[in-house]
Amino acid sequence: MTHSHRYLLFYKPYAVLTQFSDRTEASRDTLKAYIDVPGVYAAGRLDRDSEGLLLLTNDGWLQHRLTDPVFAHPRTYWVQVERCPDEPALEHLRQGVVIKGDRTRPAQVRILEQEPDLPPRDPPIRFRKTVPTAWLELTLTEGRNRQVRRMTAAVGHPTLRLVRRAIAHLRLEGLEPGQWRDLSEDEVMELRRICRSPRSKKRP
Known part of the structure; x- marks a missing residue:
């Protein structure tokens, strides 16, 4: 794991957008209200009316692997x-x-x-x-x-x-809504291992 990469696990509360800015006229909560780490983006989304785990990173390789449907985690x-x-x-x-x-x-x-x-x-x-x-x-x-x-x-x-x-192996336990933490080095290594090889596009 390089020191320039950050991997954050965030417990997204209800009614928070999975983005750092909101260009609509309505005043809606975004990730900016909770996370002050520059340069990280959500790897995958949660709807505004959904809650729970969100992974944010500035690791483009991992972000791609987590969002491309070929890599079915x-x-x-x-x-x-x-x-x-x-x-x-x-x-x-x-x-x-x-x-x-x-x-x-x-x-x-x-x-x-x-x-x-x-x-x-x-x-x-x-x-x-x-x-x-x-x-x-x-x-x-x-x-x-x-x-x-x-x-x-x-x-x-x-x-x-x-x-x-x-x-994958990352769990909600230990976080309250609105809280985030850095992944441990072991957690990042396991996540990269899971994402390393693509699964078949063919459905069973």
């Missing part, structure tokens, strides 16, 4: 959805869902027996007494636009809250 999400999906709905997610005419890659998915220990969201999700919710753990190897939300909606379970828990 796993990303794990905790997803709160309306109602509890049955086994056919879960299997549909595992096999891939057709979005805009193209099937997503197979995913790993399971129902969490307990609600994950997460800070309250501000504002909280919309809550309806007549509609129960469930939490899923969903692992993808691609990052299409609003993919998780579109996948759960396609099987009849709209997403209410979405938190990225992991990027």
Whole structure:
């Protein structure tokens, strides 16, 4: 790892844009409000209404490997959805869902027996007494636009809250919303190892 490269792990809060500036007239929070390290950029995105892990770096090679879909690294999400999906709905997610005419890659998915220990969201999700919710753990190897939300909606379970828990071996634990830390040298070495060889573009 060269000393000129920085690798930051950031817990993005809800309603923060995954960029350092916002050219719209509306006043919206950006990464600038939380990170004062010059020259780093997000390797991948999280929607404004999503929360959780974001990796930032000035290492162009690694940034390319993490964002190019050929280099399919796993990303794990905790997803709160309306109602509890049955086994056919879960299997549909595992096999891939057709979005805009193209099937997503197979995913790993399971129902969490307990609600994950997460800070309250501000504002909280919309809550309806007549509609129960469930939490899923969903692992993808691609990052299409609003993919998780579109996948759960396609099987009849709209997403209410979405938190990225992991990027490859990197985890959310140890950070609070709005906090960031540098990766250790061992974490960077493992990340570069994971990203070194491309996986096939062909879906299983």
